[in-house]
Amino acid sequence: METPQAPADQLRVGRLVKAHGLKGALKIELYTDDPAARFVPGAVFSLQVPTSSPWHGKTLELKELRWYNQNPVGFFVGVDDRNAAETLIKAILWVEHDDDASSEPDAWYDHQLMGLKVLRDGVEVGTVSRVEHFPAQDLLIIDTSKGDVMVPFVGAIVPEVNIEAGTLTVTPPTGLFEEIPEDPADAEPAIASDGDAEPDADADSSPDADTTEPNAG
Numbered sequence: 001m002e003t004p005q006a007p008a009d010q011l012r013v014g015r016l017v018k019a020h021g022l023k024g025a026l027k028i029e030l031y032t033d034d035p036a037a038r039f040v041p042g043a044v045f046s047l048q049v050p051t052s053s054p055w056h057g058k059t060l061e062l063k064e065l066r067w068y069n070q071n072p073v074g075f076f077v078g079v080d081d082r083n084a085a086e087t088l089i090k091a092i093l094w095v096e097h098d099d100d101a102s103s104e105p106d107a108w109y110d111h112q113l114m115g116l117k118v119l120r121d122g123v124e125v126g127t128v129s130r131v132e133h134f135p136a137q138d139l140l141i142i143d144t145s146k147g148d149v150m151v152p153f154v155g156a157i158v159p160e161v162n163i164e165a166g167t168l169t170v171t172p173p174t175g176l177f178e179e180i181p182e183d184p185a186d187a188e189p190a191i192a193s194d195g196d197a198e199p200d201a202d203a204d205s206s207p208d209a210d211t212t213e214p215n216a217g
Contacts, residue, residue: 010046010094011109012133013038019085020073026085028065028072028093035072038095039065048092048133055088092133108161116161116168118142118151125177128168140168149177 013032020027032038043062049055061077079085110131118126118140126144131153138153151157151170160169 010096012048012092013045013095014072014093016074016088016091016093018089019082020068022082023075024079024081024085025066025073025075026079026088028074030072035065039072039074041065043095045093045095047088048094049088049090053087053091055091060088060091060093108163112163113140113161113168116163116166119167119169120172120177125170144177151176 011032013030014035015029015031016026017029018027019025028039039062041062041064045060045062047053047055047058047060060079063075063077066073066075076088079088113128113131116128117124118128126142126149128140129143129148130141132139132141132150140151140153140158142149142151151172157172158168158170160167162168
């Protein structure tokens with residue numbers, strides 16, 4: 001499956017998840033803590049879409065952001081009906097690098113994460129080589145001595161990112177960075193081969209003899 005490439009040195013702020021109504025509106029999944037600042041009329045977004053998409057290499061300008069049942073819905077320039085909106089489903093929205101990004105907690109650019117030393121229990125286990133962005137979650141690709149390891153970029157597994165120190169701390173589940181040793185209790189017991197059965201000492205191996213005396217004629 002083709003993996004859309006994320007724009008370099010930009011901040012991911014949302015994803016278009018579903019067409020809304022008949023006038024080209026789209027429901028937005030927000031990846032920013034400050035939508036009022038990011039989603040203003042005239043805001044221009046770079047699009048992360050497959051190369052086969054008609055929107056590949058294009059930008060999207062916001063006309064208006066509305067809220068329906070506490071869900072953000074965007075209206076965009078050039079997206080005038082539901083058919084056009086459906087061509088944008090799953091597109092990821094990115095904005096240009098600016099000085100306000102540092103004000104958003106837990107928001108980093110890809111180039112800030114790449115090259116960070118990855119620590120597990122205080123011990124370095126690898127280096128972030130790249131970041132992969134998917135609709136469900138992001139993945140950190142960690143270069144280790146045993147090859148690449150894909151780590152979900154979620155707080156439960158990556159509790160700390162320290163850009164100043166150049167480190168990233170992970171608390172991965174068992175088996176993510178190493179093979180899980182086999183539990184001896186789970187090993188199959190050796191099965192002894194059956195030998196030839198001992199013959200029954202009481203068995204009469206000779207054919208039955210007819211001991212009946214013939215009648216005298």
